[in-house]
Amino acid sequence: MIRPEQIIYDLSVPGRWGYRLPKLDVPEVDPADALPKSMVRKDKPSLPELSEVDVVRHFTRLSRLNYGIDVGFYPLGSCTMKYNPRINEDLATMSPFTDSHPLMEEADASGLIRLYYELGAALCRIVGLPAITLQPAAGAHGEMVGMLMVRAYHL
Incomplete structure (x- = not known):
């Protein structure tokens, strides 16, 4: 039986970081000064907190659920399933x-x-x-x- 795969948000651990952007080497711009008011976010986005390894393993595991030319023979298919070197x-x-x-x-x-x-x-x-x-x-x-x-x- 195939177990249901968790979505990436379910794997989130508060405070876990995968990558931090380096310090800016250009002047910082306040989005409120550069965008229309309706496009400026009032709250921080709710993003999952995972390490880079957690993200790579999650999406690699998901990719293995797909059937493709890399895992077996598929005689039909017009675009996504054919062999592309x-x-x-x-x-x-x-x-x-x-x-x-x-x-x-x-x-x-x-x-x-x-x-x-x-x-x-x-x-x-x-x-x-x-x-x-x-x-x-x-x-x-x-x-x-x-x-x-x-x-x-x-x-």
């Missing part, structure tokens, strides 16, 4: 990707545009189609676009 995660967090924006200057986006073009061309060669799209998001959105493309091809 770990290097993809490292590449996706590089600043040229995370700092991009749809309204950035074309000259600043030329590397991304080239990457998308070359990826599209490679995918066309792999699947033997004259064109592909990189536009839809994953999951149901991607599946719907795929079905619309199949329908358009056969009409």
Whole structure:
């Protein structure tokens, strides 16, 4: 039998600290001077008090309750369950990707545009189609676009 997992607030121990921020090296700003009155908190937030180790162990334990490619075979799934090599995660967090924006200057986006073009061309060669799209998001959105493309091809 699987025991119910406690929420992180249930694990809280008053006075326990996980991390303390270093002293400010910039002038302190009073939130009441910088924000509208309606957005300024009157009371301190009720946050759980845990050590860093307690937090890591709690969320690691929760993550092991999830089923994924790391723990077994799963033949279906359009986005979250498929195999994504770990290097993809490292590449996706590089600043040229995370700092991009749809309204950035074309000259600043030329590397991304080239990457998308070359990826599209490679995918066309792999699947033997004259064109592909990189536009839809994953999951149901991607599946719907795929079905619309199949329908358009056969009409």
